[in-house]
Amino acid sequence: MTTGSADYRDSGLTFPDGFLFGSATASYQIEGAAAEDGRGPSIWDTFARTPGKVLNGDTGDVADDHYHRYEQDLDLIRDLGLDAYRFSIAWPRIQPTGSGAVNQAGLDFYRRLVDGMLERGITPIATLYHWDLPQPLEDAGGWPARDTADRFADYARIVGEALGDRIGTWTTLNEPWCSAFLGYGSGVHAPGRVSEIESLRAAHHLNLAHGQAITALRGVVAADAQYSVTLNFAVARPGGPGGKEAVRQIDAIANRVFTGPMLKGAYPEDLFADTAAITDWAFVEDGDLAAIAEPIDILGVNYYNTASVQLWDGVGEKRGDANHNLSAGTPYPGADRVEFLPLPGPKTAMGWNIAPDGFEELLLSLHRQFPGQALMITENGAAFDDVVAEDGRIHDVERTDFLRRHFAAAHRAIEQGVDLRGYQVWSLLDNYEWAYGYSKRFGIVRVDFDTLERTTKDSALWYSQLVKTHILPDAPAAG
Numbered sequence: 396m397t398t399g400s401a402d403y404r405d406s407g408l409t410f411p412d413g414f415l416f417g418s419a420t421a422s423y424q425i426e427g428a429a430a431e432d433g434r435g436p437s438i439w440d441t442f443a444r445t446p447g448k449v450l451n452g453d454t455g456d457v458a459d460d461h462y463h464r465y466e467q468d469l470d471l472i473r474d475l476g477l478d479a480y481r482f483s484i485a486w487p488r489i490q491p492t493g494s495g496a497v498n499q500a501g502l503d504f505y506r507r508l509v510d511g512m513l514e515r516g517i518t519p520i521a522t523l524y525h526w527d528l529p530q531p532l533e534d535a536g537g538w539p540a541r542d543t544a545d546r547f548a549d550y551a552r553i554v555g556e557a558l559g560d561r562i563g564t565w566t567t568l569n570e571p572w573c574s575a576f577l578g579y580g581s582g583v584h585a586p587g588r589v590s591e592i593e594s595l596r597a598a599h600h601l602n603l604a605h606g607q608a609i610t611a612l613r614g615v616v617a618a619d620a621q622y623s624v625t626l627n628f629a630v631a632r633p634g635g636p637g638g639k640e641a642v643r644q645i646d647a648i649a650n651r652v653f654t655g656p657m658l659k660g661a662y663p664e665d666l667f668a669d670t671a672a673i674t675d676w677a678f679v680e681d682g683d684l685a686a687i688a689e690p691i692d693i694l695g696v697n698y699y700n701t702a703s704v705q706l707w708d709g710v711g712e713k714r715g716d717a718n719h720n721l722s723a724g725t726p727y728p729g730a731d732r733v734e735f736l737p738l739p740g741p742k743t744a745m746g747w748n749i750a751p752d753g754f755e756e757l758l759l760s761l762h763r764q765f766p767g768q769a770l771m772i773t774e775n776g777a778a779f780d781d782v783v784a785e786d787g788r789i790h791d792v793e794r795t796d797f798l799r800r801h802f803a804a805a806h807r808a809i810e811q812g813v814d815l816r817g818y819q820v821w822s823l824l825d826n827y828e829w830a831y832g833y834s835k836r837f838g839i840v841r842v843d844f845d846t847l848e849r850t851t852k853d854s855a856l857w858y859s860q861l862v863k864t865h866i867l868p869d870a871p872a873a874g
């Protein structure tokens with residue numbers, strides 16, 4: 396992989412004043428303290444304990460122990476000079492059974508966390524749902540059940556009432572595609588159900604939950620609060636025969652199934668046609684689309700890689716490549732003929748291709764589709780097999796190079812008119828990478844999972860320099 400800077404067009408690129416540089420995490424991936432202070436079980440507690448679902452049987456019981464070490468972690472963020480911290484709130488800490496009684500200790504934890512940010516001059520960006528659905532709600536039907544959306548709106552109102560005076564940016568959902576299609580389609584994420592129709596019902600109820608939560612928040616949080624949702628967009632490109640049609644199908648079921656109702660007030664007609672053999676979408680009730688289309692201020696964008704697709708000719712085995720969260724099959728209802736083609740390297744430790752040009756392409760495409768819509772990168776980063784050097788440091792040249800190339804791509808998008816407000820690197824800390832357990836390290840800060848000691852990696856020092864100067868620093872040379 397190229398790591399030097401001589402072949403780059405990006406030396407000295409300057410990011411605008413007010414650009415919000417930060418880093419992101421999620422509750423189940425870092426908090427630990429799974430049974431403390433009244434937290435109820437979530438679907439990930441159950442899934443992680445189900446044999447064979449998570450590598451090495453890893454659970455989030457301890458994770459990074461951030462629940463007890465949050466002051467230290469906030470100090471790290473402050474010392475790096477980051478403007479913002481994107482974190483998520485664990486629903487089962489707030490409502491242990493997902494409905495009814497509120498657990499004051501849970502609210503108190505997040506109040507302490509947010510106050511700790513404000514004291515250190517860090518802007519909080521709160522996500523209400525990063526996949527830890529209270530288990531009792533799953534037992535009652537989970538996201539395929541309409542009631543879950545209503546319960547989510549109740550939960551949003553509770554958090555908004557408690558923390559609305561100190562959190563300025565509210566993100567409803569993180570990556571509802573994963574919740575719907577990995578959770579209920581392919582079953583590689585919690586709760587591990589495998590049903591095409593259930594996954595489509597889940598997608599709709601997640602959309603509904605998003606809109607209803609914003610309505611609930613508007614009633615109780617500060618008048619100038621900003622609302623957002625975070626989507627992980629598929630950037631599919633034609634890779635062979637029928638490629639254009641394959642791209643259309645993936646775009647419908649991965650991207651427009653969310654952006655359609657959220658930003659345009661309607662599901663795409665071609666999505667209905669593609670999925671007609673699975674469902675007539677009768678679960679979309681009168682008034683739902685208006686409820687979902689509640690305006691947002693910022694569209695959160697998570698980007699990791701691209702995909703190359705074509706239509707399968709029906710002969711032999713379908714090919715496949717390990718794409719973002721896709722290694723265990725293709726959970727795309729209605730797009731059964733789409734083949735994901737192997738992609739050339741370089742790749743990250745997840746097996747995902749490194750493609751900053753896809754990042755630029757995505758940002759420009761969103762800008763064209765939704766003119767005037769402000770965007771925020773809510774996740775971008777990379778897992779690599781880090782090595783602790785003899786000097787005790789982590790010279791993670793590949794991660795720095797990855798970040799540098801992606802920041803440069805984001806900058807190119809800004810120069811072409813994209814209203815990009817900030818960039819949250821995934822992730823602040825090495826953490827629990829879902830079905831991969833602790834085997835994949837995305838952090839710019841290393842966590843020793845035995846001692847829980849934190850060590851700032853070279854990529855974090857590089858990022859700190861960018862944040863402090865707003866000028867893209869050269870990447871360190873390899874070796």
Ligand code: IFM
Pocket residue numbers: 421424570697774821828829837
């Ligand atoms: O770790 C995840 C995160 O929880 C959601 N977005 C993708 C990351 C890397 O897989």
